[in-house]
Amino acid sequence: MDWTRWAGHYAPRSYQLQHENEYYSIRTAAGLIDISPLFKVRITGPDSLALLNRIFVRDLSRLKEGRVAYVVWCDAEGFVLGDGTVLREGPDTYFFTSEDPTAAWLNRHASGLNVVITDETETLAGLALQGPSSAKILIHAGAESIRELKYFGATYTSVNGIELWISRSGYTGDLGYEMWPPADRALDIWDTLMEAGSGFALRATGLKALDVCRIEAGLLNKGVDFHNASRVLIREQKSMPYDLGLGWMVHLDREPFVGQSALRKLQQPEWNMVGLEIDWSQTRDLYESRGLPPMLPAEAWSLSAPLYRDHARQCQVGYATSGTWSPVLKKYIALATIKKTYSSETVQIELTVEHSRHSVDARIVSPRFYDPPHKRAPVE
Amino acid sequence: MSVQWDVVVIGGGHNGLVCAAYLARAGRKVLVLERRSVLGGAAVSEEVFPGFTFSVASYVISLFRPRIIRELELAKHGYHVIPMDCAFQPLHDDHGLARWGDPNRTRLEISRYSHHDAENYPKFKHTMTRLGRIAAQVIDRPAPTGFRPQDLHTLIDLFRTVRGVEKHELQQLIRLLTLSAVDFLDPWFESEILKAPLAASGIIGTFQGVRSPGTAYVLLHHYMGEIDGAFRSWGFARGGTGSVSTACARAAEAHGAVIRTNCEVDKVLVSNNRATGIVLTNGDSVTARRIVSNLDPRRTLMELVGEPHLPETVVDSLGRFKYRGSSGKVNLALDGLPDFACRPGVGDHLYGDIAIAPDVDYLERAFDEAKYGSFSSRPFINAVIPSLTDPTVAPPGKHVMSCFVQYAPYELAEGPEAWESQREAFGNTVLDTLEEFAPGLRNHIEHMQVLTPLDLERDFGLTEGNIFHGELSLNQLLFQRPAWGLAGYRTPIRNLWMCGSGTHPGGGVMGASGELAAKALLRKKI
Numbered sequence A: 001m002d003w004t005r006w007a008g009h010y011a012p013r014s015y016q017l018q019h020e021n022e023y024y025s026i027r028t029a030a031g032l033i034d035i036s037p038l039f040k041v042r043i044t045g046p047d048s049l050a051l052l053n054r055i056f057v058r059d060l061s062r063l064k065e066g067r068v069a070y071v072v073w074c075d076a077e078g079f080v081l082g083d084g085t086v087l088r089e090g091p092d093t094y095f096f097t098s099e100d101p102t103a104a105w106l107n108r109h110a111s112g113l114n115v116v117i118t119d120e121t122e123t124l125a126g127l128a129l130q131g132p133s134s135a136k137i138l139i140h141a142g143a144e145s146i147r148e149l150k151y152f153g154a155t156y157t158s159v160n161g162i163e164l165w166i167s168r169s170g171y172t173g174d175l176g177y178e179m180w181p182p183a184d185r186a187l188d189i190w191d192t193l194m195e196a197g198s199g200f201a202l203r204a205t206g207l208k209a210l211d212v213c214r215i216e217a218g219l220l221n222k223g224v225d226f227h228n229a230s231r232v233l234i235r236e237q238k239s240m241p242y243d244l245g246l247g248w249m250v251h252l253d254r255e256p257f258v259g260q261s262a263l264r265k266l267q268q269p270e271w272n273m274v275g276l277e278i279d280w281s282q283t284r285d286l287y288e289s290r291g292l293p294p295m296l297p298a299e300a301w302s303l304s305a306p307l308y309r310d311h312a313r314q315c316q317v318g319y320a321t322s323g324t325w326s327p328v329l330k331k332y333i334a335l336a337t338i339k340k341t342y343s344s345e346t347v348q349i350e351l352t353v354e355h356s357r358h359s360v361d362a363r364i365v366s367p368r369f370y371d372p373p374h375k376r377a378p379v380e
Numbered sequence B: 001m002s003v004q005w006d007v008v009v010i011g012g013g014h015n016g017l018v019c020a021a022y023l024a025r026a027g028r029k030v031l032v033l034e035r036r037s038v039l040g041g042a043a044v045s046e047e048v049f050p051g052f053t054f055s056v057a058s059y060v061i062s063l064f065r066p067r068i069i070r071e072l073e074l075a076k077h078g079y080h081v082i083p084m085d086c087a088f089q090p091l092h093d094d095h096g097l098a099r100w101g102d103p104n105r106t107r108l109e110i111s112r113y114s115h116h117d118a119e120n121y122p123k124f125k126h127t128m129t130r131l132g133r134i135a136a137q138v139i140d141r142p143a144p145t146g147f148r149p150q151d152l153h154t155l156i157d158l159f160r161t162v163r164g165v166e167k168h169e170l171q172q173l174i175r176l177l178t179l180s181a182v183d184f185l186d187p188w189f190e191s192e193i194l195k196a197p198l199a200a201s202g203i204i205g206t207f208q209g210v211r212s213p214g215t216a217y218v219l220l221h222h223y224m225g226e227i228d229g230a231f232r233s234w235g236f237a238r239g240g241t242g243s244v245s246t247a248c249a250r251a252a253e254a255h256g257a258v259i260r261t262n263c264e265v266d267k268v269l270v271s272n273n274r275a276t277g278i279v280l281t282n283g284d285s286v287t288a289r290r291i292v293s294n295l296d297p298r299r300t301l302m303e304l305v306g307e308p309h310l311p312e313t314v315v316d317s318l319g320r321f322k323y324r325g326s327s328g329k330v331n332l333a334l335d336g337l338p339d340f341a342c343r344p345g346v347g348d349h350l351y352g353d354i355a356i357a358p359d360v361d362y363l364e365r366a367f368d369e370a371k372y373g374s375f376s377s378r379p380f381i382n383a384v385i386p387s388l389t390d391p392t393v394a395p396p397g398k399h400v401m402s403c404f405v406q407y408a409p410y411e412l413a414e415g416p417e418a419w420e421s422q423r424e425a426f427g428n429t430v431l432d433t434l435e436e437f438a439p440g441l442r443n444h445i446e447h448m449q450v451l452t453p454l455d456l457e458r459d460f461g462l463t464e465g466n467i468f469h470g471e472l473s474l475n476q477l478l479f480q481r482p483a484w485g486l487a488g489y490r491t492p493i494r495n496l497w498m499c500g501s502g503t504h505p506g507g508g509v510m511g512a513s514g515e516l517a518a519k520a521l522l523r524k525k526i
Helices: A020-028 A048-055 A103-108 A134-140 A144-148 A183-200 A207-216 A260-265 A280-289 B014-025 B066-071 B103-111 B115-139 B149-163 B167-178 B181-185 B192-200 B215-221 B242-254 B297-309 B312-320 B360-371 B416-437 B453-460 B512-523
Strands: A002-006 A009-014 A030-034 A039-044 A068-074 A080-090 A093-098 A116-119 A127-130 A154-159 A162-167 A176-179 A202-204 A271-278 A305-308 A316-326 A331-339 A346-353 A356-365 B005-010 B030-033 B045-049 B052-055 B081-083 B086-089 B097-100 B235-237 B258-260 B265-271 B274-280 B285-293 B327-334 B353-356 B380-384 B399-406 B445-451 B496-498
Touching: A002 A207, A009 A207, A020 A030, A020 A202, A020 A207, A020 B081, A030 A183, A030 A207, A039 A048, A039 A103, A048 A093, A048 A103, A080 A154, A080 A162, A103 A116, A127 A134, A127 A183, A134 A144, A134 A176, A134 A183, A144 A154, A154 A183, A162 A183, A183 A202, A207 A316, A207 A331, A271 A316, A271 A346, A280 A331, A280 A346, A280 A356, A305 A331, A316 A346, A331 A346, A331 A356, B005 B014, B005 B274, B014 B030, B014 B066, B014 B242, B014 B285, B014 B512, B030 B242, B030 B285, B045 B242, B045 B327, B045 B445, B052 B399, B052 B445, B066 B512, B086 B192, B097 B103, B097 B192, B103 B115, B115 B149, B115 B167, B115 B215, B167 B181, B167 B215, B181 B192, B181 B215, B192 B215, B192 B353, B192 B360, B235 B242, B242 B258, B265 B285, B265 B297, B285 B297, B285 B512, B297 B312, B297 B496, B327 B416, B327 B453, B353 B416, B360 B380, B380 B416, B399 B416, B416 B445, B416 B453, B445 B453, B496 B512
Parallel strands: A030 A202, B005 B030, B005 B285, B030 B258, B086 B353, B285 B496
Antiparallel strands: A002 A009, A030 A127, A039 A093, A039 A116, A068 A080, A080 A093, A127 A176, A154 A162, A162 A176, A271 A331, A271 A356, A305 A316, A305 A346, A316 A331, A346 A356, B045 B052, B081 B235, B086 B097, B265 B274, B274 B285, B327 B399, B327 B445, B353 B380, B380 B399
């Protein structure tokens, strides 16, 4: 096993020496991932929608009960502070999960509003069941009502006598579900799912496999592909939603929200969030020229790799933030931020082969590398 | 059928489909004709019993060429291969021997039997990987067809490939090309237990024993595999091996090729020593500028073309080309997992391949019986349980277990037809053998499919049941595959080409023959 720290908790990066089997479980069958360290807040009261609409750039008045929305929120200058998901549990009840704590931020904007903000981070656990077999496993475990769920839909149901919310969502770009059992019953749910999944090749899955999947799906990782604007030192390290390809969720024409005026002023993004396909034959040739087989990164990487217009690496046009070899796509892929003004179809990315620096072509593509039909298809 | 086709491909095996995809990609009008209702030839998935999908014949993937996956964008068309992490060898002791992706775990396992071997094993793997890489370069390019001036560049290429090899490796390479698998392994290892599964790689698909010279090469053939840059790594195709063929078919169709199933070709039309088209068994005929056969050389030339059209030397060499199928297949549909006495319960050791090869003598004895025309009473078995990894191939909680069994000689003492009456006994022998290590297996069997070499010949068109379209012995490789003067994918009949495993570089689900044949054809500016 390989452990890491996540929000103060120990979290498995992989249950085996390598994460390969766990990755393939997600893409072939199903993987069960402990996502309990996420921060969880429940917002209730007649003004809960008003509060959320003050915070998020996305207008949640369109969010129906039993639906989930991906959201970002900004500071007053319109720079992104974080991302997360909101599940509308009832007419005036919302459940909000994110990578960073948000209860204080919500409270700060709740003055004059009739809401109750409860931090559920310690009282609820989080489990993600992801992969093409995930629906069958949940149904086998008795959560029959998930059969009706559309993509980003949610249902309040019971598994092994434990009542909980299950949403059809996730961080893998595959068919998958996230659920939030009471912390003291989470182990029971885990065991129930592992038992129900034993006939469906389910495996406990760690964060390394998850990271490969999320890059394949083109999903951003805060702290890697963008940063919390309140935690960085200089302007260049901040991003507006537009820079992250999230302009679609900015709803400007409505009641005021944090960052609205700044976002209204600057709707033209400076940067583009793109996908890169790193040219395989050039990569292979560089390794072959040293008598080596192509060395693929053993796991997903997350570091800033400069991108250039030219082989001489004189003119920088952006940077890649995370990348991985995609075993199902058979491609070497990366997520990157590129100047909006750069219009060519390829960039040069640096590649170090046996201690010497080279550059290879990388084709600019949509970051949604892996988008299988079963992610959205009705469950059979 | 009045369309003028540029190329008709006879046989929708994986090589035929790869060949068709490359030709269609180059803009040629291509028609593929498959005799059966399913595509893939021996690389096929079939739901033989309701809910249970078997990789009926070929069952693991490793050698498939990465270049083909990229050039034909097979991942987009459904190519999805899941690597295996373990090779498990059940034994009559308290643990058996499992070799893992984790070298330290493997070292601990081997050291139960020999500290010397545990230390040597990584070195052995390193050497084999280096040699496998060299060999892989040979299979990724056309072989010279002889020693003629036009072969000069391929000969130079071949020379360049071995030029960078260090002296001690060249020595190992020559040993590999000439020795028996056991003779090759003896200087490396002292444990007869460890040597057994390694040597077993050297006999797969051949009618030779682990102590027969030449088998070391087949061992190397199994070390050329690669998944995502990791050499010697084997895997399951999601949905069974047939999904690799289906991906090739989708790629071919995406480029405009037309694929028809249930179309059995009866004859290749030959006039003036040129192939002009084919006739189907239903009497329809199709004309085309080129015909490419995915069938093995004997079927292509002796059956579809016919001896009268062929030069005597070709008929002679086709007669000498050895098929001698030596293996069968038993596919099981199970309602539970086998429980190995030496390592009870469900564990990671069941996720990879399971070799019934307790020691070297066991394997040699298995061959002894085959030499005299009977199947081994205790055969070498290579089993996999893909449903543990891929839930699409069996109902929930149930499993498929695929067992490759050797020796099952095509030529029984009573003749090949005797397989009809020996099929049941053969299946029982396999179960008896498995039950010696996994008692109670029979109680889990819901269905069973037994394929004898005769069945492999009848169902899949594998002459004499040989899984490689002809043995992979040194005298049947490179410019001698299928015969001196017949290499280079061409035949003595103009416009008739071959693209099956009977051509260079040979058998296994590699796709290389199909690719290289298509590229050779395209160089002729059709």
